[in-house]
Amino acid sequence: MPQNALLAIDQGTTSSRAIVFSENAEIIASSQLEFTQFYPNDGWVEHDPEEIWSTTLTVCKDAIAIAQEAGYLIKSIGITNQRETTVVWDRKTGKAIYNAIVWQDRRTADICAKLSSKNIDLSSRSGLRLDPYFSATKIAWILDNVEGARQRASAGDLAFGTIDTFLIWRLTGGVVHATDTTNASRTNLMNLHTLAWDDELLSLFNVPAAVLPEIKQSEDDFGTTADGLLDQRYPIGGVAGDQQAALIGQCCFTPGTLKSTYGTGCFALVNTGETPLRSSNQLLTTVGYSINGKTSYALEGSIFIAGAAVQWLRDGIKVIDNAKQTKALAETVEDSHGVVLVPAFAGLGAPHWDPHARGSVFGLTRGTTEAHLARAALESVCYQTHDLLNAMQQDGIEVASIRVDGGMVANNWVCQYLADILNIDVVRPQVMETTALGAAYLAGLHCGLYKDLTQLTAQNPIDKTFEASMSSEQRSKSITRWKAAVDATRLFAQTAQQAETQ
Template structure:
């Protein structure tokens, strides 16, 4: 009996497969790390073939002999990362350029200088920044002979990671869901498909792009050769949109923040296209039967990756979990402040040239102070976003949090204190995967609406209420503002 959903969660540092029951219970999980390639400062690449091979291996591990129980597949993915492959061979033409990559900063600066940003933002909801997919596609065409040759012969396929996985699983379906497509700079928020004028502006051939489809429905079919049976692909969404759905933020104004490799905040804005005046982003949250629900978004490029940096590059901690005990071991950070601009600054600053800063160091500063300052940086960045959201008419009344870092109780409480806001964390923090399961459940007919699916598949949670005094909060934010100027 087909009573389960297979979710493929292709993240930035790892890829996973998870099997969910129809009530949202996770029955099995398999995970494999992805190799990070850093050929030059500011460049980040993945091997698309590795993403496919490891995702398939994880899928086979969790399904095993139970493929008959899988009624649908949902896919969620690191957004903005670009894969280029050959339609005839089905093989990658170059390494994928990852969302964190900053190599197109000069191209974006030139386009701003020529005055293109206001119109691009009006049409796509996005700003001219290396973060987004369109400039990465242009770079590949300009600098990779294999990609350029495939474009000339008409065999080039561009896609984000969900598009790549759907292509491989289905044996040739070239499609992208509206949530991922809205992150490319090539899709108007009010347009059904990629736009010829935007493609021309960025120098990307429209013929190389996928068809834009709903986030849930009968989207494609996984070929039986991969899992032992043909299984419909019924849910596709970028990881942050998927997490928003997994948090049940399906009503206007409901807000979630995911703390993973980066930090991403989305507020549901209903079916009205969002227009930001404070350098936030308009994006598609989900699309059903061609009708879109939108979100306004703020993205910080560095969150969990800062903790990883302290562990792997600086050797200050042995594991991410150590940071909570270190933070609790001292009264405060000793005025140490970290601005984690290791990959530039995202919203609302959008400065790709900014670099990380550790300020306030003294002989009294040790690894505990630095670890605590790293966790405090999450609340500081989020406070910047909260101010911008409020100025854009989307103030938060409550914040739903998830992602790997949210399991840290100290950090969750610090968020509530600095934001002066109630913070809620679900017991099951892997809401990105849960959101993909919810989409696939509705897309396959196992559930009849996103609202009912979320109600049935989400569990309980924990609430953190503000406890910090106003003067302590203001002093913290003032120190952060001074350090931000240095960055």
């Protein structure tokens, strides 16, 4: 007799994955395909929506086939996705009118600068800030730069969606145009308190309501896959943005529990309970999840470049052949030889929020080697996390440990250095695919495989806990050097920008 299983679609920034989990959170099948990154101008990042769709469909078919051969039956599908990335498509054809504008994209920095003169308090409404990172200005840019798009949008001929919404539309054959509260909370268009689209925000960003999807819970009915798409029709029962999905996968269901995910970027979320908590230290207030009629909120710190720094070492300056080499290289040197990398390739996120900053390297000498650069890249991820944790602590949140996940934390060196710099325990789970697992949990809750959140917490085993071993003196020196590098990076960006406007 077939065993119950759940399919998680994990559509990320650089690849599309499908993972089948057993009811006990064991990985039964997995398939992954990378897709093309486009950089048409400085600070611009785009994806081809058709390539996102084709890779997603392919990996789903592959994972389902493997699971079925192993004797498993898919009960429901959960979707998790790169957040803020924006697609606008024709409702009749389903075709995008422009490439997907990726969350890392900075092209709307000038739009944000102009809007800032209106002194709108976004934080009190959306929980976010005025930054190109979020979807609202990306939507406006597409409507204003594709011929006839704004008129078509106002007439109801176009649809907007973050990647979850685009995939739901395609999976259901255009029947369902919906998103969930976590993804909607990343657009700068949803009111955090009402969990509905906000008319004043729509007016501010000049986004017509006609393009917007319906907002549902994270665990909800998102329709059924269309006939002929997969081997059979499957219900879609859960949706969450990737970082909130990881919060669920890490079972951070009580206020004060903190997780940090290390993928292309790094995102730390701490559960703050059923009331939105406003940060005084440049952190974002966001929806953590909406399940069974209740919404939990989170404070988030967003780092734009984490694993992408390692990709730069590999693909940009070609000092490594593969990401795994960084661990071996870092271990060959006692320290970074004074080298500090500030990976502001797409600007700086929280708590600095400087869209004009660009990547910089300090402390180079003739003795600098690829090992020092590799170590500096890994260290930069830990220093950026320290900045986030420090902001959370200043907001009055006490954190005793941090639960980590994502591709980078398979590296023991990174986890240990993170514990040393943060001076708290770093806890790594056995199942490190927690983003996909969170999506599967949502689908499982909706179809009745799981009774409640307590059942999920009981099956979340720990792989290893890393404890701090660095001296306080060394920690202080390292953090001081990092802060000096960040300050210098921002000063350079400010000076360069002033020079361009003269």
